Amino acid sequence: MLQLHDIDSRxxxxxxxxxxFDWMNGEVRSGKMSLDDSSVFLG
Numbered sequence: 001m002l003q004l005h006d007i008d009s010r011x012x013x014x015x016x017x018x019x020x021f022d023w024m025n026g027e028v029r030s031g032k033m034s035l036d037d038s039s040v041f042l043g
Contacts, residue, residue, distance in 0.1 A: 020041060024038045024041055
């Protein structure tokens with residue numbers, strides 16, 4: 001399971017909202033992130 005500390009925060013802060021959504025969607029679809037995990041990014 002993906003852990004928040006595994007994500008490079010420099011990449012996240014430089015993303016647009018659409019890029020973040022697309023990245024999260026890809027992570028969920030690949031099984032690297034659960035829907036529950038993705039809620040952290042949905043502010």
